Amino acid sequence: MMETLGVEVQAIDPGSVVLAFDHDDRLTQQHGLIHAGVLGTVLDSACGWAARSLMPADHAVLTVEYKLNLLRPAQGERFHGTGRVMKPGRTLTVAEGVLVETSTPDRPIATMTATLMAVAGRGIKD
């Protein structure tokens, strides 16, 4: 999905991940703004990878839930989404995400709180 949206990894640090993408008409809604779902997808990935960065190597990460707030219209040329672990845990990790237009990094467009679950081994099933 990251390829489908044209998302690039900008930075990966323990507990923090930055993803970036350019404006593309394929990602917009009916008013030409970036679709809220795209913002959610990018921040969910950033939060998930940030959580994953603090887990044992053989663990997978699954999103349990997330909440997205849209604070400003998602317009501009390039966007950055940062995921940061607020509270790591053996089973559950809570992370927060912030998405900005790259040229106005102090004006959040969207914020996320996400709960992620560590899954031992590769066993992801119901």
Added chain:
Amino acid sequence: MMETLGVEVQAIDPGSVVLAFDHDDRLTQQHGLIHAGVLGTVLDSACGWAARSLMPADHAVLTVEYKLNLLRPAQGERFHGTGRVMKPGRTLTVAEGVLVETSTPDRPIATMTATLMAVAGRGIKD
């Protein structure tokens, strides 16, 4: 964005909208499941259009916030996402969304609660 994801409108009724899409490798995450962000995007659209269906014709709808819960792995061939207005309002509308694999409609994969705002005229700005 709906085109980018291959989403089709299945049904539009006052206060309720159903969207559908097929499995596509372009929509998956690292384990081959549909990316949580796709589920969020489809349900956000379904909730937004459901809200829009009860607003005056010259009003636009903006997502204020949404919360997505992932209940089961998003695997299968075809998926349906339904948005339904829980509480319409002059300014704010609350809607709920449910996403299922089409062959197992009683087993929700993801649920959403979304808050949508009516914006009079076409003026969508900060």
Added chain:
Amino acid sequence: MMETLGVEVQAIDPGSVVLAFDHDDRLTQQHGLIHAGVLGTVLDSACGWAARSLMPADHAVLTVEYKLNLLRPAQGERFHGTGRVMKPGRTLTVAEGVLVETSTPDRPIATMTATLMAVAGRGIKD
């Protein structure tokens, strides 16, 4: 806390719990409505007990997170809050809650989605 708020258990079934309380000036905010936090407290308890009702007897239940939507002003004489398990799980359970004024059960005042965690034994620690 249930005693402090004057909350009574109305019904306990597997996966579903109903709590009730009367209007009391001690529970109101500055406009005489029941404080949103009271609605959250009652629905959190109802969701937690509903989740607990489907867990092994030696497990405790902890709230991971919840989201509360306020749909209508919380005014009236008596209120009912229902918690219902949407998806039980070995580790995580997702429940939803609805709070109504008792005389208008079809007009939800507040709705909740909650994620609950089962904790084996009595060990609740950081």
Added chain:
Amino acid sequence: MMETLGVEVQAIDPGSVVLAFDHDDRLTQQHGLIHAGVLGTVLDSACGWAARSLMPADHAVLTVEYKLNLLRPAQGERFHGTGRVMKPGRTLTVAEGVLVETSTPDRPIATMTATLMAVAGRGIKD
């Protein structure tokens, strides 16, 4: 409700409010921890008053929705809840809240994101 819980106002600044309360057995759940609903109530009030502090004097503030994440067990002697406006708006304001035990201010026990609505005049109705 703030009186019922024994909550004191610690600080009020434009866009930021700090509330405090002491441990009290009346506020606990079945394991002796402070009930999650109390944390939600205090943070909802802190967020609401923080939002109110940036609104015109004749406006009231109503909570539209909030999400609470529980990060650590709520135990200790005294607690502080801070509400801070993230994005003020003419109609909607988004605020975030953090609750800590007073002696460990860098270890959040609970975090909130809240959406608040300004209501002109004193008219709070359905």
